[in-house]
Amino acid sequence: MTAEPIVHVRGARRRYGTFEAVRGVDLDVHRGELVALLGTNGAGKTSFVELVEGLAPADGGTVRVLGRDPYRERRQVVGSLGIMLQSAGFSGDLTVAETARTWAGTLTRARPPADVLGAVGLDHRADVRVASLSGGEKRRLDLALATMGDPEVLFLDEPTTGLDPESRRATWGLVQGMLDAGTTVLLTTHYLEEAEQLADRIAIMKAGRVVRSGSVADVVATEPAVVELVVRNDGGRQVTPTAADLPALAGVVGTPDVDRTGRVRLRTTRLQDDLFTLLQWADARHLRLDDLDARSASLEQAFLALDAAPGDTDDGTRTRAEEAAA
Amino acid sequence: MSTVPTSATPVARRRPAPAAGGRGSVRRVSALARAELQLLVRNRTALFNALALPPMTVGLFATIGGIGDEAAATTGAVLLNLLTFMALAFVVYYNLTVAFVARREELVLKRYLVGECSRAEILTGTAVPAVAVALAQTVLGIVAVSVFLEPPAFVNPLLMVVAVLGGALMLTVLAGATSGLSRTVESAQLTTLPLLIVAIPFAGLFGGPGATTGVLGTIGTFTPLRPITDLMLLGAGGLDGEGQVLSFAETFGAAVVPVAVLAAWTALGVLACRRWMRWEPRR
Numbered sequence: 001m002t003a004e005p006i007v008h009v010r011g012a013r014r015r016y017g018t019f020e021a022v023r024g025v026d027l028d029v030h031r032g033e034l035v036a037l038l039g040t041n042g043a044g045k046t047s048f049v050e051l052v053e054g055l056a057p058a059d060g061g062t063v064r065v066l067g068r069d070p071y072r073e074r075r076q077v078v079g080s081l082g083i084m085l086q087s088a089g090f091s092g093d094l095t096v097a098e099t100a101r102t103w104a105g106t107l108t109r110a111r112p113p114a115d116v117l118g119a120v121g122l123d124h125r126a127d128v129r130v131a132s133l134s135g136g137e138k139r140r141l142d143l144a145l146a147t148m149g150d151p152e153v154l155f156l157d158e159p160t161t162g163l164d165p166e167s168r169r170a171t172w173g174l175v176q177g178m179l180d181a182g183t184t185v186l187l188t189t190h191y192l193e194e195a196e197q198l199a200d201r202i203a204i205m206k207a208g209r210v211v212r213s214g215s216v217a218d219v220v221a222t223e224p225a226v227v228e229l230v231v232r233n234d235g236g237r238q239v240t241p242t243a244a245d246l247p248a249l250a251g252v253v254g255t256p257d258v259d260r261t262g263r264v265r266l267r268t269t270r271l272q273d274d275l276f277t278l279l280q281w282a283d284a285r286h287l288r289l290d291d292l293d294a295r296s297a298s299l300e301q302a303f304l305a306l307d308a309a310p311g312d313t314d315d316g317t318r319t320r321a322e323e324a325a326a
Numbered sequence: 327m328s329t330v331p332t333s334a335t336p337v338a339r340r341r342p343a344p345a346a347g348g349r350g351s352v353r354r355v356s357a358l359a360r361a362e363l364q365l366l367v368r369n370r371t372a373l374f375n376a377l378a379l380p381p382m383t384v385g386l387f388a389t390i391g392g393i394g395d396e397a398a399a400t401t402g403a404v405l406l407n408l409l410t411f412m413a414l415a416f417v418v419y420y421n422l423t424v425a426f427v428a429r430r431e432e433l434v435l436k437r438y439l440v441g442e443c444s445r446a447e448i449l450t451g452t453a454v455p456a457v458a459v460a461l462a463q464t465v466l467g468i469v470a471v472s473v474f475l476e477p478p479a480f481v482n483p484l485l486m487v488v489a490v491l492g493g494a495l496m497l498t499v500l501a502g503a504t505s506g507l508s509r510t511v512e513s514a515q516l517t518t519l520p521l522l523i524v525a526i527p528f529a530g531l532f533g534g535p536g537a538t539t540g541v542l543g544t545i546g547t548f549t550p551l552r553p554i555t556d557l558m559l560l561g562a563g564g565l566d567g568e569g570q571v572l573s574f575a576e577t578f579g580a581a582v583v584p585v586a587v588l589a590a591w592t593a594l595g596v597l598a599c600r601r602w603m604r605w606e607p608r609r
Contacts, residue, residue, distance in 0.1 A: 106441050
C-alpha cells in the first residue's frame, strides 16, 4: 500500500511579531511511525508542533495532517488526534476519575476511563483530587486523556518531563504499545535516551529549523567516532607521542589531541580501519596501548555537536536535500 | 521503509468528524456541565453566592420594607423580580466571570480547546449549572410568593421566560468578556463592579413610578440589566414602567423596547466576548 504521509509539512513558518520561531520546516511522519523532534529549549519545537496540532495557523508553507489542514479543517481531523500539551491544566477540585469521565464525555469515541487510568498506573488514585497528585502523576493523567480517544495520530510534547525513571519506562511501554497497534506518533523530548528508545526517525531542531533528520543511526553516523589511548614502551614507561609520531590515519578528523597526562584523543570517520592501523603501528614498535577506548559517536555527541555548530543560514536547502535522501 | 510516499493519495481509515450540532454537541456540553456542577458544589463561596445570596437579599428587602407599600398583588411580582434579578446578576454574571477566569488560569480552557469541543460548547457547558440555579431560584420564588403572599397575576409568563433565559444568555457572554479583562480570580471582584454597581440603580428593581421616570429613567431604559426587570414585572404582574397594570395583549406592546434592548446587549456581549475573552493565561 502506498499512502501520503500522515503528517506532511513543507516550509512551515511561524512568527511572533518580528521574531520567527519556525523558519521553514519540512517534516513527514508516516503511518505507524514515531518521529522524535529534538532540540534545546527555544529551538522552536513547541511552536512547530502547535502548527501540526492545528492550534495555530502557519504564517507560511503547507501543513497537512491526515490529508487536511489541521487549523482550517480542525473539526474534520480533531476526532482522530490525541494531543498532550506541554502545559495544560486540570481543575484541582475534581478527582482523577471525574476528570477522566469529563474528558471521555467530550470525545467522539472514548475507551473506558477506568481502563485508560489503569494503563497509566493511576487506577489506585481514581478518587483522589487532582490537586493532591504529584507532578509525575499529573503528567500521567495528561497522557491518559491524550490516549483516551484511541487516536490515529498522537502528539506528545515532552511526555516524560518530571517523571521518575520507573514512570518514564512505563510511559515508553505505553507509547510502544500504541505504536504496535498502528498509532502514528510525533514526540518532542529533551531526553535523547527517549528518542533512541522509541523513535523510528529523529529530527533535530535548532533556531527554528530542522538541522538534521533521519534514523538515530543515520544521524549518529554523521559524527566521527572517538579513540582514546595512552602509549607505553615495552618497559612499561609512558611515552608521550606528538601528532607526528602517530601513523597516518585514513579517517581522522582534525589533528589528534594529546593532553597534559599524555592521553591521546583522536576523532575518526573510519573507526575500524584507523583502529587497525593504530594497533599495527603499536605492534611493530612494541608499544602498549593502555586505557584503549574506541567508541562510535552517541546521539548525545551528535546532538551537542550540532548545537555547538555556528551559523545555520544555509540550512533550508540542506534540510530539504536530506529529507529527499532519507 | 516499505511505503513509498506518493502525493495526494487519500488516507485510509478516516473517522467521522465530531458532529457540529445535535447529539454530539449535547453530549460534550453535558460532560462539561457535569464537571462544572461538581466544582460549584465544592466551592463554598460560589455555592453561597448561588444558593443563599438571592433569597437573603429578598428577605432583607421584604423585612425592612419599602416594597410592601404597593398593592399586595404587586408585592409578589416585585419580590419575585428581585429574586430572579439577584440570581442572574450574582449566580450567572459574577460567579461565571470568576469561573471563566479560574478555568483559564488553571489552563483548563486550553485543555478543552485542544479536544473536540468548540468555544461555544465550552462557554455553554461552563454556564449550564449557573443558569440552572438561576432558573431554579425563579421557580422556587414563584412557588414561595404564591404560597406566602397573594399570588401575582402571571399576566404573560412568556415574557418571564424571555427575561430569565435572555438575561442568562446576555450575562453569560458578558461574563466571558469580563473574564478577559480580569487577570486573576481576585481582580474579577473589581472588573464585575461596573455592571453590578452602575447598572443596578438603573435596573428599576423597585418598580412603580419615580424610579423609572425623567431623564435618568430614559437613560436607564437602555442599560443592560433593565430589560430583565421590565420583562419580569410585565410578565408576572402586568406592570409597566408607570405602574399601570396591563392586559395580556397590552404587555406585548410594552415588551418591544425591553426585548430590543436585551437583544442589543446580547449582540454587543457576543462581540465583546469574541474580542476580549482569553483562553489561556497571558504570558
